[in-house]
């Protein structure tokens with residue numbers, strides 16, 4: 001008997017980068033994200049004599065999954081498991097595969113082991129494994145903030161059906177993982193405290209922009225959060241440079257399109273891919289413009305997706 005769950009990656013509009021100095025993987029900054037459709041992680045689990053993990057049909061030693069299982073077993077009765085997980089998008093290329101991965105895994109475990117977890121419990125356990133995973137428990141627009149650091153839906157996807165064009169500039173694993181990079185920033189960047197305090201004060205404004213469906217305001221705030229996070233990354237020692245030439249070219253193109261009146265803004269995470277968030281009306285033009293840039297290997301257009309669900313079992 002097996003159980004299969006599916007979850008989608010999410011993209012932060014207000015960014016999480018840096019952890020609090022206490023156990024439980026609590027973010028140092030609040031965040032606001034959108035969950036995507038089309039891209040997904042599908043995870044099938046069954047009870048097995050020992051834990052074994054397959055990623056895209058290949059057996060792997062995944063330290064993060066091992067640590068998550070060990071942590072979750074301190075709270076819940078979870079047997080040894082065979083875990084078969086598949087991503088329909090490049091893993092570890094700055095497309096948040098750990099977010100959809102841990103959201104799918106805890107959702108499958110909850111159903112398979114009949115743990116009767118609430119969404120709040122699942123987001124709490126997912127966050128302990130990977131901060132951004134807490135947000136993939138929910139669909140649409142999602143917040144992750146104090147005091148409990150459990151993700152909550154802010155707006156369902158239908159309430160504001162934005163589109164996202166992902167410009168893939170390089171396929172391949174990123175140089176420095178988010179966990180390692182954010183710890184480096186906390187320990188070495190002279191800007192870390194300013195990042196944490198200013199992001200905390202940006203939070204309410206971003207929530208208002210989403211609730212009011214104010215695209216121009218959200219565009220300004222989301223680009224500012226992205227650039228501020230990358231300024232922090234660059235100021236870490238040694239500096240974290242996640243951008244490639246094509247990443248920067250996409251950012252300039254998106255701003256040029258906005259100058260021409262298109263409703264579009266960029267965001268970039270811990271990798272070289274660019275996500276252009278736009279209205280349905282302008283998605284096609286945005287996709288064509290990015291696809292024509294030198295160095296852009298591929299573009300993918302997606303919409304907003306739902307939270308993690310059990311699909312079989």
Ligand code: DP6
Pocket residue numbers: 011012014015016017025031096098129130131132133178179180269270
């Ligand atoms: C740049 O959630 O991958 O995508 O908690 O260490 O697993 P861990 O980090 P992770 O970091 C995500 C960082 C980001 C911004 C964001 O998604 O908010």
